[in-house]
Amino acid sequence: MNAHSANRIWIANTSVHSEPGISNTGIDILIKDGIIEYVGHSPSDTLNCLKIDGQGRHIYAAFIHPYFSPGMELPEKIDAPGPNPESEKEVVDFWPNDAVHPERWSWDAWFPSKETGDAWMKEGIGYVVPALIDGIIQGSFPTVALYGPNQRPLPIKLHSAIGFSFDKGRSVQDYPSSLPGAAALLRQFIVDANYAEKHPKFIKYRRSLDAYLTLKDLPHFVQSPSAWDIPLWKQLFPNQNLVFVEHGEAYRLSSTDLKKGDRLLLSCRLPSIPEVRDPLLIEKSDVIQLKEWELFPSLPKLLNQQGIEIALNPGENPEAFRKACGIFLQNGFDEDKLLESLTTRPAEWLGLEDQIGKVEKGFR
Numbered sequence: 001m002n003a004h005s006a007n008r009i010w011i012a013n014t015s016v017h018s019e020p021g022i023s024n025t026g027i028d029i030l031i032k033d034g035i036i037e038y039v040g041h042s043p044s045d046t047l048n049c050l051k052i053d054g055q056g057r058h059i060y061a062a063f064i065h066p067y068f069s070p071g072m073e074l075p076e077k078i079d080a081p082g083p084n085p086e087s088e089k090e091v092v093d094f095w096p097n098d099a100v101h102p103e104r105w106s107w108d109a110w111f112p113s114k115e116t117g118d119a120w121m122k123e124g125i126g127y128v129v130p131a132l133i134d135g136i137i138q139g140s141f142p143t144v145a146l147y148g149p150n151q152r153p154l155p156i157k158l159h160s161a162i163g164f165s166f167d168k169g170r171s172v173q174d175y176p177s178s179l180p181g182a183a184a185l186l187r188q189f190i191v192d193a194n195y196a197e198k199h200p201k202f203i204k205y206r207r208s209l210d211a212y213l214t215l216k217d218l219p220h221f222v223q224s225p226s227a228w229d230i231p232l233w234k235q236l237f238p239n240q241n242l243v244f245v246e247h248g249e250a251y252r253l254s255s256t257d258l259k260k261g262d263r264l265l266l267s268c269r270l271p272s273i274p275e276v277r278d279p280l281l282i283e284k285s286d287v288i289q290l291k292e293w294e295l296f297p298s299l300p301k302l303l304n305q306q307g308i309e310i311a312l313n314p315g316e317n318p319e320a321f322r323k324a325c326g327i328f329l330q331n332g333f334d335e336d337k338l339l340e341s342l343t344t345r346p347a348e349w350l351g352l353e354d355q356i357g358k359v360e361k362g363f364r
Helices: 088-093 114-122 179-198 206-215 227-236 250-255 279-284 287-305 318-330 335-342 344-349
Strands: 008-019 022-032 035-040 049-053 058-060 063-068 125-130 137-145 154-164 220-224 242-246 263-267 309-313
Touching (some): 114 318, 154 206, 179 206, 179 227, 242 309, 263 287, 287 318, 309 344
Parallel strands (some): 008 058, 242 263
Antiparallel strands (some): 022 035, 125 137
16 A cells, blocks of 8 residues: 555654654654654554554655756757747747746656656655756746655645756757857846846737746756856845855865855766776876765865755765765765755755655644
């Protein structure tokens, strides 16, 4: 019997890790319709419960994958300049550059397979943020329970974050073709959005501008494939809630403008092992590859010591995610900090700290 075929579930006499640093044994948990209604000893009301013996088991809050791309599907070809308006009359409603589309919603393009969901559930992932990784302004992302009623994904917050990058993605337009061009395009959009907010009668591009103005207080997930992008993001959005999405140069982060209190989504992508069996191959090895391979295992510990808020991006491979977590622990990353990076911290970033990330009454 699954978790949604009984009205109430009673997990008896188990070990509960309610949040990082807090654990208790001999605990009973009552769950009704997917919501925790009791955590404690000897519940008084267990009527109509499906009882599960929890002895020898450990109960944690479901892990959160804050940047989930498996199952995301986009049209292979975009024929129209701009975000494919339904009619010529709507052309003026959209931002004229197709790399900028804050009106998109990643849920509309997300079609995960059951096999994908099962694989991630086995690694403890219960909640995901489907990320539409396409364009300079990518649109908004929901937070989704991998298994809701009827074992299907269920959005628990329709708009949790908005995505950005300096890559124009699938846009067929030539501009922008460089980092300065992408930054200039973003600056112009921000200027127009600020103008539109102060002038309601300004009618151009309203479907894009209004979408962003509605979402602007959400966390801005900004892709930072180069560690040196971080100061530029801070200049573009000095007053926004930024989450830096690291994509492969984390070993350089300690020497950038990443400061105490900044938020970093650290990739669990495992660097490839350098080939060292042949002296000739060693000479041809990429120094950057060697440096990343050397420093990757200790990065979470070092960044945490600098006061940088870390959440983990499990990536696209469940097995690599598990292996990376083991490597981080072996190299000094505290067990409670690891749990925090997968539960309470991403829940807080997404504005869901009162719903997910802990095993407490009222939580999912």
